[in-house]
Amino acid sequence: MKNFTFSNPTKILFGTDAEKHAGDEVKIYASKVLLCYGSGSVVASGLLDRVRSSLREQGIESVELSGIQPNPRLSLVKQGIAVCREKGIDFILAVGGGSVIDTAKAIAVGVPYSGDVWDFYEYTATPTEALGVGVVLTIPAAGSESSNSTVISNMDLQLKRGLTTELVRPRFALMNPVLTFTLPPYQTACGAADIMAHIMERYFTNVRSVDFTDQLCEAGLRVIINNIPRVLANPEDYDARAEIMWTGAVAHNNLFDTGREGDWASHGIEHEISAIYDVAHGAGLAVVFPAWMRHVWRHDVARFAQFATRVWGVEMDYFNPERTALEGINRLEAFFQSIGLPVRLSQMNVPSDRIDEMASKATVKGGGAIGNFVKLDSDAIAAILNSAI
């Protein structure tokens, strides 16, 4: 086990009507707030009105920033920064999923910074202060509600980049599983792939003797696998929605990688796909992850066999652990297909003609290679993408 530092101070309020605490919780930090959201469902469902009421009841003034899209855009981040500066706002409330939260986080580090906020995502500058962020979560997927990271897309450069800093960890997250009843099946499935990917990025490590976190990761994966079919069959299954929502947060709050070193190559590769083709992040991960696994599994057959047996219930073939290892990957791919996700680039209408470009862009920040479990250069990434056409 590696040495580590861990802290997860985000206050979680979980359960029915959690969003009604928006006003109380914001009030601890500010009397004026930037209220960020996307469009459509948060408005139509009445959620936004309930949040507005809760803020009003506590005498909190709010300025709104709407229209945040999946693969959230740098342009809107800059707009939010300008609004906060102009209005003297020092707290941001995100109402939505990962894209809204990540936008809020980007605004939070951008407001007190005199340079271009994109510097932080290019790692040419490091944030030293940030506004506070709070969350009303509507989509279990990104885990951004209690994580220390944010991912933003720069459409001009066709780049999607992440920033990790404790400064952006939300002060609170209000998590009401009822709000996820109306998520369409495809979005529910994409969220599942994202949650599973967050766990698998951490699971596939070269650090030995990580028994506790291995078992926590396996528990999280099994819970998603068990509960996603339930909510696809019955979208209003509160308990199954709750299991998914809570697992999604814990999957990405860093508990599961205490003492380990995660891989993160699959996320890096997927970001290049999203940056150009604007596909759903979870769908992209469903395509990339099995392809990545088939490229790297020989590196640690024992770990892949453990994944197969403990997560997927594959019977261990003690005389042929390779077969067990491969069967785990097959099960993962079959699961993604069974819940309606693509497992090939073509199923997302992503053509093969820019694979080399994506492979090359993916390695820029890593100095020519990405991933920790297995280092991947651009040739390896291209091979993985080509295997997933």
Add this chain to the structure above:
Amino acid sequence: MKNFTFSNPTKILFGTDAEKHAGDEVKIYASKVLLCYGSGSVVASGLLDRVRSSLREQGIESVELSGIQPNPRLSLVKQGIAVCREKGIDFILAVGGGSVIDTAKAIAVGVPYSGDVWDFYEYTATPTEALGVGVVLTIPAAGSESSNSTVISNMDLQLKRGLTTELVRPRFALMNPVLTFTLPPYQTACGAADIMAHIMERYFTNVRSVDFTDQLCEAGLRVIINNIPRVLANPEDYDARAEIMWTGAVAHNNLFDTGREGDWASHGIEHEISAIYDVAHGAGLAVVFPAWMRHVWRHDVARFAQFATRVWGVEMDYFNPERTALEGINRLEAFFQSIGLPVRLSQMNVPSDRIDEMASKATVKGGGAIGNFVKLDSDAIAAILNSAI
């Protein structure tokens, strides 16, 4: 799943040399500290000197309170409160295990309170403020290093009582598994029983649809079961010591009971034994838990069967789940015995003549009954204790 609030802000620094950060971490909060410890090993091992050096290097003045015993005493708490007031101290650093930490926490709530600190443990008053507490952990057992609770013994009244409040959650915990290499086998085993008891108190719940936390609990139990024999065979097995130490903290930081309602009757019963006979808490739990289980298992055979199969690897007998359920309890008891713990009161030299008195005292605070999984009145508690003579 029940609604819940969860937050675990304690900053964990885990790994080799973690204790060297004592000075840096205390400095964030204070320039003068009460340094609390027991006796013997922390002095002999040189740990205390390393902590003193670390504090000195940061220019932190320290006043020491030593001699804290297992089943920590109210009398020493009062002494610590007086010292803090006299010296104007507003931060407490605990170097030790649960007894030292719980003493530090009791002092922390006692200093700003004008009444008798025991009021908080009798629930006749509620603390509203507290000094900050930091921890250098030497014994994985109580989980007090990142928990919101403290348990103190009032020897005059022969009472051992707990207090739960967010005010006492430590600001930081420095956790170096190397410090646990010198723990004697019996103390290692007692710690294991305490950690397992913390998980099992949470596991046995009447709340339905708690899949994620069930699986987290089961993971934690398996890790202790797998790793304790390793450290008993080789006390300097760093990785196994690390697994136990980290599991012990997570077991009691409240993640494992998010969305559930724990039982806690076994802890209540054990506290009555310790209060009179001053036995090791973990040993008392090893006696009480299997006896409690044999009293209550019929209340939820499915849960006990799940415990048996998932935690102990018992083959499920689908046609006789009762047999599976009972076999899980047998395995728990056999495990405790295998690691050198008592499973009978007589093995701890606890006579049977005051069982009715203990049973009666245990129910005072609960208004005549304790436990949530199954409500136990004093007759039921006496029956459990009589079954464990």
